[in-house]
Amino acid sequence: MVVNGRTVSKTVEDRTLLVHFLRETLGMTGTHVGCDTSQCGACVVHVDGKAMKSCTLLAAQVSGSEIVTIEGLSDGTELHPVQAAFREHHGLQCGFCTPGMIMAATDMINRHPEGLDEATVRAELEGNICRCTGYHNIVAAILAASKTMAKGKGKAKKAA
Amino acid sequence: MGIEGVGARVARKEDKRFITGAGRYTDDMVVPGMKHAFFVRSPHAHAEIRKIDTKAAMKMPGVIGVLTGKEIKADGIGNLICGWMVHSKDGTPMKMGAWSPLAVDRARYVGDAVAIVVAETKRKPATPRKPWW
Numbered sequence: 001m002v003v004n005g006r007t008v009s010k011t012v013e014d015r016t017l018l019v020h021f022l023r024e025t026l027g028m029t030g031t032h033v034g035c036d037t038s039q040c041g042a043c044v045v046h047v048d049g050k051a052m053k054s055c056t057l058l059a060a061q062v063s064g065s066e067i068v069t070i071e072g073l074s075d076g077t078e079l080h081p082v083q084a085a086f087r088e089h090h091g092l093q094c095g096f097c098t099p100g101m102i103m104a105a106t107d108m109i110n111r112h113p114e115g116l117d118e119a120t121v122r123a124e125l126e127g128n129i130c131r132c133t134g135y136h137n138i139v140a141a142i143l144a145a146s147k148t149m150a151k152g153k154g155k156a157k158k159a160a
Numbered sequence: 161m162g163i164e165g166v167g168a169r170v171a172r173k174e175d176k177r178f179i180t181g182a183g184r185y186t187d188d189m190v191v192p193g194m195k196h197a198f199f200v201r202s203p204h205a206h207a208e209i210r211k212i213d214t215k216a217a218m219k220m221p222g223v224i225g226v227l228t229g230k231e232i233k234a235d236g237i238g239n240l241i242c243g244w245m246v247h248s249k250d251g252t253p254m255k256m257g258a259w260s261p262l263a264v265d266r267a268r269y270v271g272d273a274v275a276i277v278v279a280e281t282k283r284k285p286a287t288p289r290k291p292w293w
Contacts, residue, residue, distance in 0.1 A: 024282075029188035030181020070181035083179040087171060095178025102179060 004072025021059035041128030044100035051107030070099035091141035202267035229264035
């Protein structure tokens with residue numbers, strides 16, 4: 001598979017989950033395991049452009065896919081607009097849920113080029129749980145990022 | 161926002177690493193020779209511990225040791241202490257319960273830790289997705 005633009009090829013046990021493949025085999029610990037039961041969304045990554053919970057996928061299942069994780073979201077020099085918005089709007093406190101929140105939010109924004117409203121953001125964040133900040137600032141950050149990305153389409157390209 | 165000093169918005173210094181996936185949480189750490197500990201917890205709200213049979217667990221591949229409350233006590237490891245004692249006005253020391261890190265004779269709530277299994281790996285070889293306990 002391709003992870004953040006880098007082609008990786010490994011042999012793993014059949015049961016290896018994508019999240020364990022990323023964290024333990026590739027050593028990329030930005031993607032988190034919060035609940036181990038596919039409820040919390042801390043493990044969300046993009047698989048061929050779609051936000052998915054990497055603890056619900058076997059690594060072998062997505063063999064050949066293109067994976068983007070929180071580490072690969074920005075181009076390396078500048079923060080992705082969603083990352084920047086989370087910082088600006090205090091959308092995080094301990095930061096544990098943040099990678100999943102940001103990956104889910106980026107996909108959400110991409111799927112709604114017409115723009116987002118608060119109700120949609122809240123409904124779509126159903127699969128992501130935050131235990132410290134509360135959702136108010138996360139929603140604010142996503143709404144702001146959605147506007148930024150609508151304005152500067154060029155910057156948003158990397159997100160897909 | 162035009163405010164300076166007190167009341168001004170301050171960007172948090174720690175945010176950058178969290179929003180780029182560069183945080184370093186306990187589960188992210190890997191150190192040479194690292195082992196993994198798993199807590200066996202009481203399924204009962206209140207139960208006497210008559211005995212803990214560690215034989216089967218010890219036989220599992222990769223298991224290094226199983227520790228119980230009795231061993232903690234035998235090793236002279238003390239109880240969990242209150243970090244901030246609040247004594248009575250007359251100077252009588254605060255009364256503190258004897259909370260062992262692992263239940264010794266009695267588990268007192270569902271989830272009370274009764275044993276620790278120390279193992280080489282996080283997951284049991286060849287059992288899908290299940291942690292050790």
